[in-house]
Amino acid sequence: MCSKRPPAEERRTQLLDAADAVFAEYGVTAPLDMIVERAQVGRATLYRQFPDRRAITLALLERSLNKTLAAAHALRDDEQAFFKLLEMVADRIAISAPMVDYWRAVDRGDEILANARQQLWHAFEEPMQRAVASGLCKHMLSQKDLGLVLGMLGGSLRGETAQQRKALARRALQIILEGIKA
Template identity: 50%
Template sequence: MTSCPTKRPDAATRRAQLLDAADTVFTQHGVNAPLELVVEQAGVGRATLYRQFPDRHAILLALMERSAQRLHDQADRLKDRPDAFFALLEYLSARIVGSPALSDYWRTAKLDDPRVNALRQRVWSAFGPALERGKQSGLIRADIQAQDISLLSSMLGAALRGNTDAERRRLARQALGIVRRGLQPDADTAAASAASTAASVDSAASAVSAA
């Protein structure tokens, strides 16, 4: 009895396999890790790697494209939730913590690279509909605009300052809490109240000094 020949993985499967390997290697060793480690992690030959990706930058761009697509997929799954914007921020924060090297590359990639800029715009566009739903539902301040998403992402990126996974997770939770409170409509009331209290304290202090 003859056995059936083993089916070889197709190009798409190999590509996904290599990207998974690259994500693991870059997370552990940084984006400048030897590509030989990616080959070993994927269990393929060097020729297979270079058939898919001519250089390191091509791998990083492909990882960024995959991250952007996954963010859009997540946004689509959350499309019926009024709090989807906050859920997407949590998802983005988890990605930043889970892939710190790639996230840092996102942050520092050359601004004059049109492919990188296009990917950044694609990421921000995933938040647009969720932002509008949140504002219409009264969960998000009316003055928050789509262009603010880049700033919010940078605030979440502060988690990258942590030297360990635990520290990055702590900073991510802290940043998320600050961002969430700043986005909520009652933050305006709280800020006005704080300003009023500060003014009252200053006035009282001046009165005491005058007396």
């Protein structure tokens, strides 16, 4: 009896889940064999899906961005969407600190990262407009302002543990919201 291999998309998800966990625990420079071991797949499976470390980090960035875009869409009728998205991103920063740190170190002119920032802006822009229109937010932030806010949330990277980072992210978010909420 031959065991059927899972579909490529399922293996890709397994690998990304494993990479996310390994990078969160050991940093982005962790040996790729740790990802293979955590995903319980062969090394060839990893390299069929992701030819190198950058491909894995790009896929993780894309997945995180897609989650944010999906959340923005799901919250499209919620007046609190802007604040809920900020909270979601703050939590993600705290959980995936090494990934965030990695992307902070990438050249600001990197085309892929610039595109991701643009997409992130679009995820936040409409919910922010609704928050301003409904009187929940003092005023619109510019794209650079939003980048600054997200950078401030990145201050949570100073925590040594996920729990400390989450507490710092929550406190940073609280301070930010006190400044922008009406």
